Amino acid sequence: MRISIGQWSDKGRKDANQDFHGALIPVAPLLGMKGIALALADGISSSRVSHVASESAVKSFLTDYYCTPESWSVKTAAQRVLAATNSWLHAQNRRSEYRYDQDRGYACTLSALVLKSATAHLFHVGDSRIYRVAGRSLEQLTTDHRVVVSSEVSYLGRAMGVAPHLEIDYREVAVEPGDVFLLATDGVYEHVDADFLISTIAANSDDLDRAARLAVEEALRRGSPDNLTIQILRIDAVPAPDAGDLFQRLSDLPLPPLLEPRAEFEGYRILRELHASSRSHVYLAQDGDGGPAVVLKVPAIDRRDDRAHLRRFLMEEWIARRVNSPHVLKPPPQSRPRRHLYVVTEYIEGQTLTQWMRDHPSPDLPTVRAIVEQIGKGLQAFHRLEMLHQDLRPDNVMIDRTGTAKIVDFGSVLVPGILETMPDADRSEILGTVQYTAPEYFLGEGGTPASDLYALGVIAYQMLTGRLPYGGDAATATTRARQRKLVYRTALNDERDIPVWLDGVLRKAAHPDPAKRYQELSEFLYDLRHPRKHAAGARRRPLIERNPLAFWQGLSALLALAVLVLLAGRI
Known part of the structure; x- marks a missing residue:
């Protein structure tokens, strides 16, 4: 990612400048994970x-945005910070x-741009x-x-600060090298025409700060009575797909051999x-001489050419290092540099x-309730970071000797913050196990916490x-x-x-x-312990299901x- 930025602000004919502006270009890895921000x-x-x-x-946006989890999408992170x-x-x-005069209080407008990968948010x-x-000409991107x-x-x-809840416009714009964006207050855009800008x-082009200053001076010369602020952003180069620090490691590390x-x-036995x-x-290994047991995972031979x-x-x-829950597998501290591509986690x-x-x-x-609740709490830890596990199944849940359930295997987890850096990623691929995959995935729709x-x-x-609630039918229902037409098979039996x-x-x-499912895990976990009437499932089972013998005896x-x-009628 290469950009050029020019900025200028002036109080103009007013006694004080009530505008404020700023830009932040972080260093790697935040540059790849969070992008560049202007406000x-x-x-x-x-x-x-x-x-x-x-x-x-402006200051809270530029600082707090970079403190949000790296797994969050730009939209989620920025909207949470602005709220x-x-x-x-x-x-x-x-x-x-x-408090009773909003026009005299702590209020302002705000326009912000986050440039991440090949997209401006x-x-x-x-x-x-x-x-x-x-x-x-100038294309106005905001309303x-x-x-x-x-x-x-x-x-x-x-405006910011006027109401307790903020409704903020959001838009994504694909960018290419050579694109130029302008952020301006009304003191500038109402008095300077597009041709001049x-x-x-x-x-x-080699001094965008000077270009911004000349635009402000021209607006002032043309009679602008307001504060004047303008920011100019030019895209000089966009990153290639997978150019982030995370994927640089992928190309740098050689693949390990099969282990015996x-x-x-690498220090493990x-x-x-x-x-x-x-x-x-997946191997059981010992960290050093007499160290703790760990699980060491290496890619399969057949998939080593699958990028x-x-x-x-x-x-x-x-x-795993970013999800903090007692019900999610955790990796041990990394104590040595790696020379091969492998994953190490705790041994359960x-x-x-x-x-x-x-x-x-x-x-x-x-x-059953206790185990399901533990798995649910592990899922909630993913969802708080805007991640979806996408492959939850019994094989991916471990029960340790204390009865604690832990979610394992994160190879299918969807991370919006990572996905935004990979415009070429196949987002329609079904990564989960079909018996437990939500039906919407088979329709090519994106997943949600539901x-x-x-x-x-x-x-x-x-x-x-x-x-299974639908037998094998759910796995083949791809339309x-x-x-x-899927028919739920009641869980009730004698x-x-x-x-x-x-x-x-x-x-x-x-x-x-x-849309007819629970939308929140907390609601499902609550209902597991608290009886509540559900129209879809509270009906009484038919007699033939509850007592087939009594049904056939009654029918006979x-x-x-x-x-x-009939015989009496004929006599």
């Missing part, structure tokens, strides 16, 4: 404290003498503007939130192989949930019944029409004491339509009665 704020003229609001809005800043400004208003509230140079009452009277319909930028017991590998699949080989697979493999440890002495279910074919309801919840609902159902209301909870959690009696009535 500009314009204080309200009628307020004596709006310069405080402008400065606070927090707006809450602070509004609280200042409520505590000040301006725009955030806007108020009447400052963001433009893109398009040939010999003014100014309400015009008459030729002389207007007011801001939206474009010509000035072209004539001062007793082998010494291989004890035995734990698991082998088409994706990876997408290696990319996901490399991300596993990156993800226990068994997979698949094996646990084989050993406990009829677990009691409290035990997609992970579907898998958890299926697991809870399977633990209680030993089967919306076929998904509508061999297990399962409450009717709980069947409704499971039915809702594993519903094929994501009715038929015998009907025969007797």
Whole structure:
């Protein structure tokens, strides 16, 4: 990523400058993970404290944005930061003498641009503007939130600090080398025409600060009565796909050989192989002489030319180091440099949930609840970081000797913050196991937290019944029409004491339509312990399911009665 930035601000004919602006270009790895940020704020003229609001809005955005989790998308990170800043400004208003006069309080407009990979992310509230140079004209990319009452009277319909909740415009724009963006306050754009701005930028391409200063001076010369601020951003080069620090490691590290017991590998002693699949080989190893047991994973031989697979493999440890939960697998501290591509995690002495279910074919309801709740808490840790696991299944849950459940295997996890740096990534690939994959994935739709919840609902159902809620039909329902025909098989039977209301909870959690599913894990986990009427699952089971013998006996009696009535009628 290479850019050029020019900025200039002036109080103009006013006594003080209530505008504020700034730009931040971080160093790697934040440059690749979070991008470059610019922001500009314009204080309200009628307020004596709006310069405080402008400065606070810009400074908090430029600093707090880079403190958000790297896994968050730009949109989520920026909107969370702006919402927090707006809450602070509004609280200042409520505590000040301006609580009943918003036009005199802590309020400002804000326009911000985050450049990440080959995309510009725009955030806007108020009447400052963001433009893109398009040939010999300026393309306005934002919409003014100014309400015009008459030729002389207007007011801001939206601004930072005015209301307790902030509605901010968001837009994505693909960028190419040579693109030029302008951020400007009304003191500039209302008095300088597009021809002057474009010509000035072209004539001062090697000094954009000078171009910005000349634009401000021209607006002042043409009679601008307001504060004047402009920022110019030129894209000189965009990063190639996978150019981030994370993927540089991928190309730098050689692939390890297949390992054998007793082998010494980068300070680890291989004890035995734990698991082998088409994706990876997993070993139990000892860290040094007498150190703790760890799990060491290397890519499978057959997938070593699959760059997408290696990319996901490399991300596993990156993800594990950022998810903090007692119910999620954790890697040990990295104590030595690596010379090969592999992943190291803690060793869990226990068994997979698949094996646990084989050993406990009829677990009691409290035990099932406890395990499902632990898995749910692990999923919540992913979702707080805007990650989706996408491959939750019994084989990817470990139960240790204390009964603690831990989610493992992060090779399918979706990380929006990483995905934004990979425009060439295949986002339609189904990475999960079909029996537990939410139906919306088969339609090519993106996943949501409700997609992970579907898998958890299926697991809870399977633990209680030993089967799947739709049998094998869900795995073959690849169209919306076929998904509508899926028939939920009740979890109720005479061999297990399962409450009717709980069947409704499971039915809702594993519903094929994501809109009819639980939208929050917390709601599902709450309902597992608290009876509540569910229209979809609270109906009484038919007699033929509850007691087939009584059903057929009753039906035979009715038929015998009907025969007797017919015979009596003929006599």
